[in-house]
Amino acid sequence: MDILVIHLFNALLYASVLFLIAGGLSLIYGVMRIVNLAHGNLYAFGAYVTAWVVGQALAGAHPVILYLLLPAGAFAAALLGAILEPTLLRPFYRRAEEYQLLVTFGLLMILEDLMRFFWGPYPLTATSLFEKMGSLKIGESVYPRYNLLVISIGVLAAGFLWAFVYKTRFGVVLRATSQDMRRASAMGVNVNRVYIQAFTIGCFMAGLGGAIVVPGQSAVLGMGVDALVLAFVVVVVGGLGSLEGALVGALIVGIVREFGVSVFPEVELAVLYLIAVVVLLVRPAGLFGRTA
Amino acid sequence: MPGPVTRRDLLAQLGVTAAATFGASAAGIGFAGVARAQEKPKGTIPDKPFRIGHMTFFTGPGAVLGEPMHKGNLLAADEINAQGGLLGKRKIEVLKADEAAGTDANVKEMRRLKLSEKIDMFMGITSSGNTPALGPAAEELKLLTIFIDGCTDFLFDKAVPNPRYVFRVTNIQSADGSTCALAVAQTWPDVKKVAHIHPDYAYGRNCYDHFSIVSKKLIPRAQNVSEAWPKLFSTDFTSHITKTLAAKPDLLVTSVWGGDYISFYKQALQHGLFDKMKVATTLALGTAPHAIGKDHPEGVLAGVHANYHFSYPPGNRWPLNKTFVEKYKAKFNEYPNFQAEGAYTATHILRTAVEKANKLTGGWPDDDAIISQIEGMMIAGPGGYVYIRPDNHQGYKDAITGFSKNVPEYPFPILDPARIITIPIRNITAPPGWPKGEPTSTYTWIDQTWPTVKQA
């Protein structure tokens, strides 16, 4: 029984991180109609920054300070996003989607190496955050408390995001732009500003995903590329541009993967992609997507 | 075959010894790394640098194994260059290449190094997924090669069954799983339920196979209750750990290595895995020694790839090891791992072969002359004697494993000096002439020639 609970936690853990990555990807697409292939690298960037900052502060810092440093990666990723959008992406909005994919693919290659340049070839860890929290007893088993923190952050982020998009003035502007950029623009919305804000929030989410994942695992090269395809699965299942979809998609992927590792390890990965294909066939716009 | 054998008999027959005594006559055997008065080489030697292409993991989670390999190569090259180079003339130049580029890219890069950079020799390789691709490529290029690791049996069983240019210095891979299983049989003979977590590629499969066949012979009652195959270089083992815990095994066998192992043990600690079962590893202490923290539990069967740990042979019992560790520490401010030892020994194998060949032929010996000297060479390295078998070009040295222990002298765990386990290599690897088998020759050899013990 306790093992079942732990399986569930594992699934939620995986889903939380995936939701942050995929939610950011989806938000950006929803507002800007851009699929950012370098999105996974922003997740990796968040992981590296948090690991690095925590590592720098580790000597003698109070544990509370260390936990406060956790979101550093998210803010760094947001900042990077705020720089990238106006410089690299803006010139492409008027051009065909193919060019956007290509330029973000180039960005992916550049960011991958920049991280290697700044943080070296080795994995970067911040395990002290993971270890200091210890474990929680669940029946006969124990479970890392830190993982529960990650799940809570995932849930909180989902809540905040929902409130932000649906309950604030800015959310209204965001949704208006997403539904019809031209009309929003005609009604006085500064589209450029909305774009940079949306892109920054999306990057913040990816960075947050990386930041909370790094204490339990570590920041390694290539983690962004691997994460991106899974995020794709999530947004394809949930519907590109839909936050609810990203949430449900992340839960589905998290549960299927956890189940897969235990029960059908050979096809665990293939099943994830097949789910995406089936959803696309049955509901091309995804479970929660609007048909364009 | 005579009547039933007990486990104790079989372990004794196989020479599995705890805290082994050490000592042998070294007459007529070359010494790696000891500065000797340089004999004057015969004939004229060109002073063109000798270029070694060294490919290993310089990036990613594999780098905790790869970097020490490169450093071992550099240390030996420095020693040789300090005496003027090979035969006192040809300084060794080491060109780096990153194994993390992927198997296909590695094949291309090896070709580039030989055909475009004109390297004289190729060294390195960590992953056993790469040697079966690069071995044939090296033979095609007629490129003198000593693989340091990438030790899959498959290389000389199948991929290059009749090697000419390709050698390998660290122990063959089957020895790793077998050593682990023998150590388990000796230490924890009562285990009944065994779980496995192995990286999903050649090495993990090989460890699983050889652990299984040896345990079938020595602990026949042990049953396999769970298998998990995480991707190589993954950092998230949460689901695999949960799967293992759910099966409630007595023993977990794992061959996860490098940065992966570090992530694994940190996560396993928080899941209380080490409290619930015994853990046997093949490569826990095989990474750069400082990579593992003191939070790593003690008493874990901590493999060193059945090759070498810098703390053994201890003290000055085997002076070669003492000087090697001291020099390595002085140069790189860290302790060597088995890869460093392998690359260091391999470089001195090259030096020894070149010197011997020069004595015979004069001038700079051609590859054929060097190869014929490496074939059958027995050389003393820091970890002990290494024998390069002439038929399959594979290096053999006695296997070693032990248990993790924290001692005040080091800021990381080492092998418990009181509980080192050594096994004569010939007792756990298929002999020359044994037919090639599936999955490996050693597997069929164990299966067909070892008795199954009578379990009391």
Add this chain to the structure above:
Amino acid sequence: MSTVPLTLQARSPMKALPWAVPVALLLFALPQAIDPYKTILLAYGLVMGIAALGFNLLLGYTGLLSFGHSAYFGVGAYAVALIFKYFHVRSMELFLLGAILASLVVSALFGFVCVRYTRIFFGILTLALSQVLWSLAFKFYPITGGTDGLRVPTPTLLGLPLDTAGDKILFLARNYYYYVLGFFFACVLVMWVIVNSPFGKALQAIRDNETRAEFVGIHIRRYRFVAFLVSGVFTGIAGALWVPLNGLTTPDILYWPFSGEIVFMTVLGGFRTFSGPIFGAVVFNYLKTSAVGFTTYWQALLGAILVFLVLALPGGIVGTVVQLFPMLKKRFSR
């Protein structure tokens, strides 16, 4: 930027002759002049050229950006490896036959699914499907060897015994180079005929204006499906031809960044021209090899080149050359 593309070069084969013949002769003579290593690199380039040519039938002519062409390349390569593994055949022609059939089946299957979509959805769907194959190759260790891949020994060409005395490098740089060259010429010719046929014109009409094309009575989905098939098979042939060069197949060639490389080389050469992708593939191959040798940060270098290309030279190398010489432009553009 004007979205009206250049028409993809001359329509009459006669017009192409003045440059096609010298290039062909050059490719034929080059192995005599350059060392084996460079010849082998050129062979890699030609093989990738076939893949890029196939890929560009979708991107350049049909207006569909596939981010999953690693799938057909990989299927071609794995078909070869599995044929050898299970049937112990070593004939390159049988390998190719198997690869063509396998890539035909897979691209029919995937194409059936994918051609319902365009634009970004098409890209993501092709990517997701290629990832299915990648994960199968990756996970089914007993069959595919997982990440270790499958080795394939030197094949026999046209049923002839090897005459290079077991020297694989010489074999690759001589016999195999010309073998690849032969297939390369054949593929270029076939593709040329296809794009200049009424079918090819219809594809371009669909690309330029879907609605109009439909009004004219073009069955859009069927045309796209056939284009998808041809594209997949070309890429599959390239995958098969690539195997002897590499010596083994690994899941790397099925992973999505490899699809990105195919896109990269096509854009590098220029996807609005017929010869651009071929040119791009050869150049990309040299570029990547020298970048890898030149700096450990080769990936960033290639990424920067890609970003620069897309920003400043969207026509790619060939497209830009054509634009730089107004004479050629007048001749080749609409």
